[in-house]
Amino acid sequence: MYRRLTNRQHVRSIALLLGTALATLAAAVPAVPAEAGSRSSGDLPAVSPRAETPALYDDEAGGDADADDPAIWRNAAEPGRSLVIATAKQGGLRVYDLDARPVQSLPAPSAPGPDDAPGRFNNVDLVHGLRLTSGRADLAVASDRGRDTLRVYRIDRDRPGGPLTDVTAPGAPPVFSADQDEINEQQTAYGLATWTDTSTGRSYALVSRRNRTTLALLELTAAPGGKVGYHKIRTLDLPSAFRLPNGSSWTPCAEPGELPQVEGMTVDPATGTLYAGQEDVGIWRLRADLTGSPHLVDKVREYGIPGAYDEETEECVPGADPGYGGTRLTADVEGLTLLTEDDGDGYLLASSQGDNTFAAYDREPGDDNEYEGGFRVTAASASLDGSEECDGAAVLNAPLGTKYPHGLLVVQDGHDAPADDGRKATDFKFVDLADVMRTIDD
Template sequence: MTRPLSVVLCATLLLAACAAPAPESPLAQRIANATPAATVTARGETAPVGTPNADAADDPAIWRNAADPGQSLIVGTDKKAGLYVYGLDGKTRDFLDAGRVNNVDLRDGVGIAGQSGILVAASDRNDLAHAKLALFRLDPATAKLSALGKVDAGRGEAYGVCLYRAASATYAFVVLKDGTVNQVALDMSDATPRGSIVRTLKLGSQAEGCAVDDRTGMAYVAEEDVGLWRFDARAGGSATPARIAAADGRNLVMDAEGVAIAPMGEKDGYVLVSSQGDNAYVAYRLSDHSYAGRFRVVDGAIGGSEETDGIDLMLGDFGPDYPGGLFVAQDGHNATAAQNFKLVAWDDIVRALGLAR
């Protein structure tokens, strides 16, 4: 029996509607709009943090053992519980119950109570109204952390932290959640550390990730919904920020999160930023702040990384798996396990982006 044309048209339209793809997810739309990214895979990963079913792992810091690169260490935060120390095999070497510590950084060769040591600093959020800087010593022989004490870091919620070793002093930049950045001069001469805020910098909205280039005295801070900024890190320097890159949805997709530096020569190298909004990482040249490329850490023998908060990067020999340097990224979706950190060879990133060595 011949059907009326109106029935045929309705049936055709219904079938077409059923066959139409579902609207793209917000993540798929952000990826589609962003500049294309190269891909790399992780060569290692850490054990998951101890806080399950939560946004818990946050920020890593790398210590390189120059005498025995394979024995290098990674310090990572569980921002609901404390600090972990991992070996390059990803196994947990230590855990210190430090409460709500959000970001972490470290410097080797710092004078601590008259002896040279590895200083670890974490932004302490145990009191949301009063920021603290929690300080620790890392023992490279035992991979153990010991608490040194806390110093005041201003009024507000401590969020990000990065250390700066100048010629005559060691400083910590403590980034408060509202975009305030307090520069704290550290006095580690006694068993009990002391600190004083020497100046205050300001961004307009929520900020967190930061890193300082000790060679040039420049501090880089990510304002999450706005972009990447540069400050003069010197205590007497200008407090006016210069914007390096905008979170424009193309090269850098908000939220802009972790920041890390790859120093090369006297002034050259790259600054890397976590482009959390599209699960990518962006590299900018330090020489002129031009865009150098972007990449993602995708699934391979080891899972990739997504929704990354903190990152760290250190160049140099880390053994046969990471001969040119090590990049560590927090993974916000670690399959069915708790969050962890992924380990990527810097050489793989260099090849993927065609960067200068």
């Protein structure tokens, strides 16, 4: 029978335990010198959102909707009428205009049987100009964690009843599972990033697997009737255990049977480079075609800290910090997105979920993606709060009409200002990209 699983609630408990444990150990453990360019989260500059979407609620009264991951679609003909497309997990997809107002709501697929998992959308990304049997189209591609498939939507800004239309080919196969029983175990399609290979023109989705380290490369293909299908090219497993400088082996603490998963991913189309955030480990850089060897760009602060899983409390109890972690990311590392600039420069942005900050790295792998700075998204007013425990982010460095003439950053807020009835709320914040660039460039 399908078991509805919470969104890594134990991780938040671990973060609290780690904070207490590290404070206690501070006097006993020798300080590790900070890496060049690192700053504490309290020292980072702040930016404030210009707008926020209506709150989503992950309960029956709110339609089991939980904000997770956004993508920004630019309307080339009328940039001021561009859209933000975002996942609401079991609530499906939401589409917003640049005022953060709802434009469309699409449900996740229903469960095939009473004991089976329903659709649950996790991450979304875009493909531009894919050739279909009905002509070229821009697409939104979402990972359906509940059904272990991809769902594909055509984007037509002015279509009546639109702007999104489901064009997923019938019989879309599971990404990782062999049958419905495996799907119900929910070790399924999780993180997602799209990539169009400039050398061949072919388009792909890179998909991670929940509670596993596996990444899959899926080619998107035209199917009859203007539909879109996909097939698997290859898979790659990132490490789940790591050799520490003292010669010991370390694996991030988790529930029995779980491995350190990847969610946040983005591809640099100019170089065909995939960046993947392994939540309790750090950020990997590897070829988007999943060949070659991955390179760990940066580590979370908790890297190397031993932990023991307590069956009674369902929490990890951390041990002493050996000092092998990074200085800029606090687990989980989430929400990777690429900020490109006209001159070819740019930044990889990552959400440091554990301390509510964002880190910026140089886009150029030749510079080993040097850390360039960080920022926080804080409240603009009593009625417009900032972003906490950010799950997903999307950035677009292009004019978007008069609202965002310098571009837009959209970030998920895992703790929206509390509702009057006390329910947990999530939403998406819209941040002027010019404000972000000033914090990084300074």
